[in-house]
Amino acid sequence: MGATRRTLVLLGAVVLAAVGAAPTAAADTTSNGVVYSVVPDVRAGVSPQGPGEWTVNYEKIAGGDPAITDAINRILDDEADGQVWLFAASASKSSPWTFHTQGRLHFRPMTISALFEGQYNAVELPNMPVDTVATRVFDSRSGIQIVWENLFVDEQAGLNRLGELTKKILPATYVTPPLGGWGEYYAGWAPVERNFRFWIPTDAGIQMYFPEGQFGREVRSITIPWSAVADLIAPAFAPITS
Missing domain, CATH: 3.90.640.20 (Heat-shock cognate protein, ATPase)
Structure with missing residues (x-):
């Protein structure tokens, strides 16, 4: 991944939004013999403590065993929410900043994985923008995380x-x-x-x-x-x- 492909993950939402640019569905939505639908979701908001704004577009799943699907989606929501809080808490309180990230799902025979890539930018500060990445890996047979x-x-x-x-x-x-x-x-x-x-x-x-x-x-x-x-x-x- 080159320097031009900057990536940052911000997970968390002080303000939730029902609008935003939807992620593109993954090409292969089959895992463990189950066909899933890819459902876009978004977290967006503005910082209550400074001139910042964020958008987290990410993908969740629908279909299959509800217990497995719900377990995976809950963790994907937590990941989206937690990153927002992480960056909003440490972001500049005086300089304008933005955070935009995209989470996409990847399907394999026994796994469903999420890769979040984005960018944090406080244009008036040095060494900007900053890229980060985050991931989650799930066993599609049970919904547990693989670590x-x-x-x-x-x-x-x-x-x-x-x-x-x-x-x-x-x-x-x-x-x-x-x-x-x-x-x-x-x-x-x-x-x-x-x-x-x-x-x-x-x-x-x-x-x-x-x-x-x-x-x-x-x-x-x-x-x-x-x-x-x-x-x-x-x-x-x-x-x-x-």
């Missing part, structure tokens, strides 16, 4: 592997290093959960997203092949590699 703790048989062993692979794959993916060189950002691939919190499963493997600041002034993304982590995945989630 490293349940995906890997041993979470720390999984994080160790992700750290080792990121250290190799990231510099190979981005030929031009960030300012100061990759060595300046060694803490970014340390095997701790906060360094690997944004990801979605794809056919090719685990698509990792690293927010702006973790490895320089851009959001970066790499793919970790399933074959490189297959031995660490819990048997219950083995189909995720298909």
